[in-house]
Amino acid sequence: MSTAGKPRVLLMHPILDPGPAILAEAADVIPYSPDLPLDEAYIRQAAEGCVGIVSQLMDPIREAVLSTPGLKIVSNVAVGFDNIDVAAATGHKVMVTNTPGVLDDSTSDFAFTLLMATARRVVEADYFTRQGKFRGWAIDMMLGTDVYGATLGIIGIGRIGRGVAHRAKGFNMRVLYYDPNPLTPEAEQQLGATRVDLARLLVESDFVSVHVPLTPETQHMLSTQQFDQMKRSAILINTSRGPVIDEAALVAALDAKKLAGAGLDVYEREPAVHPGLIRMPNVVLAPHIASATTRTRSEMSAMAARNMATAVRGGRPPNLLNPEVKK
Ligand code: NAD
Numbered sequence: 001m002s003t004a005g006k007p008r009v010l011l012m013h014p015i016l017d018p019g020p021a022i023l024a025e026a027a028d029v030i031p032y033s034p035d036l037p038l039d040e041a042y043i044r045q046a047a048e049g050c051v052g053i054v055s056q057l058m059d060p061i062r063e064a065v066l067s068t069p070g071l072k073i074v075s076n077v078a079v080g081f082d083n084i085d086v087a088a089a090t091g092h093k094v095m096v097t098n099t100p101g102v103l104d105d106s107t108s109d110f111a112f113t114l115l116m117a118t119a120r121r122v123v124e125a126d127y128f129t130r131q132g133k134f135r136g137w138a139i140d141m142m143l144g145t146d147v148y149g150a151t152l153g154i155i156g157i158g159r160i161g162r163g164v165a166h167r168a169k170g171f172n173m174r175v176l177y178y179d180p181n182p183l184t185p186e187a188e189q190q191l192g193a194t195r196v197d198l199a200r201l202l203v204e205s206d207f208v209s210v211h212v213p214l215t216p217e218t219q220h221m222l223s224t225q226q227f228d229q230m231k232r233s234a235i236l237i238n239t240s241r242g243p244v245i246d247e248a249a250l251v252a253a254l255d256a257k258k259l260a261g262a263g264l265d266v267y268e269r270e271p272a273v274h275p276g277l278i279r280m281p282n283v284v285l286a287p288h289i290a291s292a293t294t295r296t297r298s299e300m301s302a303m304a305a306r307n308m309a310t311a312v313r314g315g316r317p318p319n320l321l322n323p324e325v326k327k
Contacts, residue, residue: 007312009052012043012059015077016294019301026309027052040064047071052308057083058270066092073311077304078291079103079159080241081321082214090322097307097319101159102299103291108163110290111209111239114263115152118235118284119207120144145206145235145260147171153205155221156212156240157183157193164209165191176201202229207237214241222246227253235261239290242267251276254283265290 009027013034014020023029030050036042044064047053052073055061061074062085073095074084081098089096117123121144128134128142152168154161154177162183165175175193177183178201183193202208208230212218222236223246230236236259238245247268253259254276261282267273270288277283291297307317316326 007051008049009054009308009312010043010047010050011054012038013056013077015054015301015304016298017301018298019305022302022305022309023054026312044068051312054304054308055083059083061085061089063088066094073097073308073317075304075308075311075317077300080213082241086322090325093325095311095317095325096321097304097311097317098321099300099303099307100319102303103296104159104163106293106296107160107239107290108167110265110286110292111160111164111211111237112167114237114239114265114284114286115207115209115235116147118237118261118263118282119147121282123284124281145233147173147207149173150206151176151204153178153196153201153208154193155179155198155201155208155210157181158211158213160239161209161211162187162191164211165193173207176205198226199229202226203231205234206231207235209237210240210244212240212244214243219243220246220249223249224253227258230259232258233260235259235263237263239265242270247274247277250274251280254280 006028009023009029010032011029012032032046038059040060040062041064043059047065047068051070052075054075054077057078057080060083066085066088071094074089075097076084077099079098079100081096084096086096121142125142149172151174154165154175157177157179168175169192175191176196177193178196178198182195221244227249250262251274254262263284265286266288273285277285307319310317320326
């Protein structure tokens with residue numbers, strides 16, 4: 001307990017309004033120093049005496065942190081939670097929450113933005129024009145790939161994968177998906193999506209867009225063998241998590257022209273980006289901003305703050321990932 005009498009909560013990074021006010025009503029908020037490394041030993045030290053931690057995806061929240069005496073909840077400001085060892089949290093009876101749903105549209109929009117930008121070489125074209133290289137219309141200038149009517153393969157048809165499928169309908173795309181959890185026949189019909197195995201999706205798709213969580217099963221699920229199966233004209237889009245793709249193998253496949261291009265929002269060792277990707281004009285790179293709209297980031301902040309406030313008041317937070325901790 002703090003001198004103010006409220007439970008203490010460690011805020012790893014600033015969040016957007018109305019998150020801070022929601023947190024401040026329920027807790028005494030201790031900001032993590034931006035000068036400290038995002039290292040478990042330092043986080044553990046900062047978390048001493050706190051009942052909660054409001055974390056973000058770059059914060060490693062594992063055994064050393066989760067074993068902090070008195071810790072009750074970790075509220076992640078993200079839908080993905082691969083930065084948290086949920087099994088260890090459950091072992092220590094620490095609740096873990098995330099922010100599902102509020103970022104689906106922004107993230108699906110951005111996956112489609114990367115798809116369009118890569119297919120039609122928008123970033124390259126912008127540089128070209130700014131550099132004064134546009135000297136007049138030419139029949140063979142900046143030729144790209146058609147999106148309308150093309151085949152889109154979606155890996156992981158969860159909330160965001162379905163959002164991308166929905167957008168693809170407007171482009172008259174043929175949508176294939178691969179997911180161990182099938183859609184209902186009604187949802188398949190409504191989205192116009194056909195379930196296939198991964199090999200068929202890779203062989204038939206003009207665009208492959210990845211929307212799985214990062215887990216031991218999905219780590220490097222796309223590597224040399226999968227790139228070899230894809231069309232040489234295909235474009236790969238990733239707005240999920242970097243380590244789902246073997247980045248070195250992707251660079252090798254692009255260098256060998258086994259793929260036509262890639263649109264990436266996430267990287268294997270963020271914030272580092274493979275130097276091979278940086279030098280490729282047929283790759284569009286974004287700094288992990290798929291959910292970055294003012295509305296969405298504000299809703300994520302509010303949701304994470306509400307999860308925390310509910311838990312510190314003794315309630316069951318709405319977005320609890322390990323319900324066995326709080327019956
Ligand atoms: P979700 O849980 O609704 O959907 C994930 C889907 O992946 C599920 O349908 C699941 O069955 C499927 N899946 C799991 N393992 C699979 C496998 N091995 N092969 C194929 N499919 C598999 O999650 P969501 O809300 O759609 O988010 C998906 C992921 O996107 C998140 O976990 C997060 O890491 C990432 N994300 C990134 C950003 C960003 O800023 N770039 C924003 C939001 C989400």
